[in-house]
Amino acid sequence: MLFVRPARLADLDELERMARAAQPVLHSLPRERRALEPRVALSEDSFRAEVEFPGEEFYLFVLEESETKRLLGTSSIVASAGYAEPFHAFRNDALIHASRELKVNRKIHALTMSHELTGKSRLTGFYIDPSLRDEDNAAAAHLLSRARMIYIAANPRRFSTEVFSLMLGVTDDAGASPFWDAVGRKFFGRDFEQVEADSGGRSRTFIAEVMPSYPLYVPLLPADAQRVLGEPNEHTLLAYDIHLEEGFEPDRYVDIFDAGPVLTIAVDKSASAxxxxxxxxxxxxxxxxxxxxxxxxxxxxxxxxxxxxxxxxxxxxxxxxxxxxxxxxxxxxxxxxxxxxxxxxxxxxx
The missing domain is CATH 2.40.40.20 (Barwin-like endoglucanases)
Structure with missing residues (x-):
């Protein structure tokens, strides 16, 4: 029988195996053991702690097969996104450009760097074994993903009243992102995967230092970059649908690197609550x-x-x-x- 439980330091070998197999890289599950071990230790400490309000806690869950003891997936919760450094996202604003003289009134979408998700609890680190990703095994993915919201609903003091989840945006077969190539590369001068690995889950100071501080007008972006704005990657459609079933909805935010959708929910409106x-x-x-x-x-x-x-x-x-x-x-x-x-x-x- 499959069941979800908190990860333990005794799981390090299995966690390292899954971390190395995960594509793209999971920020919550580093591939190097010396970085992975303190993350698991932090999770153990977080589960043991008596918490009155969310802080730097990190909760790592694993999906285990009871008969074989094999681990087949991971998922995690960041109690307070951007606890040490602000969490960055693009806010999709609608700006009105109007001229009474020319009888022009246009609504123009613009992307503005935002820290408004900072402090909210975040679902992250979802990885499930390839053998369980097809429709016949969708129940396993539901179990691994939605168990987090049940934990949040049962332990409200440990988390914020709102939760969000960042979905992977559209990339091609080689891992290139049309949005990154149109925006991020112009400022970083690096490949998408390289900066993705360095970003630390969108909470690194260099993001604010390098990315544009002024609004980016969407109509000025290339057509392929506009087309993927807020669209989930085809490999995350199952996870996307699971979030919708829990009650998450697309918000006005998109990822600053690949323009993937940000889904949000008030905990008391979730199916788990x-x-x-x-x-x-x-x-x-x-x-x-x-x-x-x-x-x-x-x-x-x-x-x-x-x-x-x-x-x-x-x-x-x-x-x-x-x-x-x-x-x-x-x-x-x-x-x-x-x-x-x-x-x-x-x-x-x-």
């Missing part, structure tokens, strides 16, 4: 019907676990879980679990 319910665990019996798929989480702030299971009935009927699900969650009969409907039409349950 608004549709979640607490149920008492009981043993699943032959009288329990097939039921609908749910994300089921337990363990509180320090020992979080999440699985997908089929539940029937209402909250009063409890959560009838198989022995495998109870073992993965570390719960017994009578314990309380948080349940969120998956609302997925396709994909076999793990």
């Amino acid at each position: 608004s549709s979640g319910e607490l149920r008492a665990v009981r043993e699943r019996g032959p009288e329990d019907g097939a039921g609908a798929p749910y994300l089921v989480a337990a363990g509180g702030a320090h020992a979080f676990r999440c699985v997908i299971a089929r539940l029937s009935g209402t909250r009063a009927d409890g959560a009838a879980l198989t022995a495998a699900a109870r073992a993965a969650l570390g719960v017994s009969d009578g314990d309380t679990v948080r349940c969120v409907p998956l609302h997925q039409a396709s994909g076999e349950l793990p």
